[in-house]
Amino acid sequence: MSKVTTKSMLKKSSGKTNQKEVCCKYCDKVYNCHSKLVIHLRTHTGEKPFKCDICEKAYHSSTILKTHKNIHKGKKPYKCGKCEKTFRTVAAAKRHEQVHTDEKPYKCEVCDKHFRHNCNRYKHMSIHYRELPFECKLCRKGFTERFDLIKHYTVHSKKPFKCSECYRAFNQEDDLIIHQRSHTDKKPYKCSLCDKSFTNSSNMDRHMLIHYREKPFECKLCGKGFMQNKELKAHYSKHKNMKPFKCDKCDKAYLQEAGLIVHQRTHTGDKPYKCKVCEKSFTSNSQLKSHQITHTGEKPFQCNICEKSFAAKRTLIHHQRIHTGENNIKQHKKTHLPKPAT
Incomplete structure (x- = not known):
């Protein structure tokens, strides 16, 4: 059986809607120029000729590759017009800008609810179809949104995923797996330009900036x-x-x-x-x-002496004075102040 390529599919996808438009015969999408059709056809063939020379990920268009490379360089060239936040892609910046407006263009097909982002609409739709994609790994209860799953974990324990090597505990199993690598020599993320390895991808991305001398x-x-x-x-x-x-x-x-x-x-x-x-x-x-x-109901700030947890950092700092005796010293000073001269 001959391999399906973009070149072979171009011969089949020569359908034209008018003099300026070309149409894909496999999904009926219409494009205003031949080059855009070529890029689109790669989504059918699976061809990804544009390869990142840093992490070897491949993409079907040079534009997507260019955007991807911003991750390695630490670049976020697209700035929100309302605040100081910056983003790697135009699409991400546009999605964020909706936070500053009341615009909710995505409507639920079943009820009258509107949403800022299509992904939120999709999550909401699962309520109507009883889909519960986010499952608790402790009791197998399902939730429509990840936010609700994280909230649910507090029912079982403050932080159910505990490290067997030290006192640390985590709400998510993935966070525990990454942490446990600090107790072993396992560093699966390797730099493609030198021999350094890392426990997670974010540390590797930061390291890559050294090779490119980028200082963003x-x-x-x-x-x-x-x-x-x-x-x-x-x-x-x-x-x-x-x-x-x-x-x-x-x-x-x-x-x-x-x-x-x-x-x-x-x-x-x-x-x-x-x-x-x-x-x-x-x-x-x-x-x-x-x-x-x-x-x-999360309490992410934990005392390293008695393991009591708090919702706010300032409350933790105030609590830790109990262990250091700082509160007693202050109280002692207050009660033994010399009387003012009369």
Whole structure:
């Protein structure tokens, strides 16, 4: 049997709707130029001639390969017009921008509910068809959304997946598997340019920046570049006495422009980050994340002495003073202050 290729299929897909359009005879899709049809036909043949020279992943078009390479370079060239977030693809930036609007273009085919993203509509549709794709690995109960599954895990335990080598525990089995590699020599993600190996793909991607000398995280005060965001944050401490980003409404000033943008929302009342559960809005993404924990019941901040867990980091810090005796020292100072002279 002869192999099906794009070239052989082009002969079959010569159907034309008019002088400028060409049609695929296998799925009836119409394109306004021959080159687009060639790219589309590769989805039928499975051909992927464009190969990444870093991780060897292959794609059916050069455009998709170019977008993929941004992962290795740490580039996020597409910026949201409403906030400071950046994205690797145009599609991801457009999806994100809907967060700042009330637009919900995707309607459920069964009921009147509308959604910002098609993937959310798809998850919702499973309610009508009783599909429960997210299954608990402890009791086999099914859920329509991953968010509900994570919330459900708290019924079994705070963190049911416990490491047998140390005290750490995780909500998800995948996180435990990645963590357990730190106790072994298993490093399945290998750099294609040198002999270094890593326990997870994100660490490997960060390492790849060294070979390309890419420094995508730039200091806005002195222009110095860094390969990792944490290095940039550490660098900013050198400028701690400099706060060039000043608010024009009050006397507050900030080290970074992002801090000023968040602060200015207190003057404008703008709250672009909205909770999908209760629809409360917040001025920053970090405030939204802290709030969302109140719905899930999660307590991610664990005391390393007594293993008690808390929903907020500040509550954990306050609790840890019980172990250090800091609270007692402060109380002692308060009760033994010298009386003012009369």
